[in-house]
Amino acid sequence: MTERVAIDANALMMPVEVGVRVFDELDRVCGDYDPVVPDVVADELATLAAGNGEAATAAAVGADLATRCDEQETDGQYADDELVALADAGAVDVVCTNDGPLRERVLAAGTPVIHLRGRNRLTRTHP
Incomplete structure (x- = not known):
């Protein structure tokens, strides 16, 4: 089954900030997935x-990586709220973020989260 994985800005900035190859790690953790980035x-x-x-450098790299993803139109202006709304509506199967408060909100919505574990590996946490 192909999972829809919504990716947050801080996850897309991880290659510069912490040296994580985000898509390689998502391949390892998810297998078959469709990456989604809210607008x-x-x-x-x-x-x-x-x-x-x-x-700014990390964000520029993240913006370039975001072009590999399907862009999801949203109605809101705040990224965290839109990621939670996508998770809550079942529009995505999992959210990739390293933002602690967002991670808790997504888990509370009943959606798994992929986040940094250790120095350079991603892991999945279930609600």
């Missing part, structure tokens, strides 16, 4: 990439 996440990455410093 508000793509917008967040574009805004961050316009800045300066390491965060």
Whole structure:
């Protein structure tokens, strides 16, 4: 079964920030999956990439990686809320994020989360 995996901005920024090859790790953890990026996440990455410093570099890499994903249109303006809404509605099967508060909200919605475990590996946590 192909899973729909929604990916948060901080997960797409992991290659620069913590050296994680996100798609290689998702391949390992999920097997067959369709990556999805909400449009508000793509917008967040574009805004961050316009800045300066390491965060801007990480966001630029993340924005480039986001082009490998299906972009999901959303109605809201806040990425975390839209990721939770997608999870709650069953529009995605799992959310990939390393944001602790978002991880808890997604798990509370009954959706598994893929997140960083250790230095450079992703793991799946179930509600």
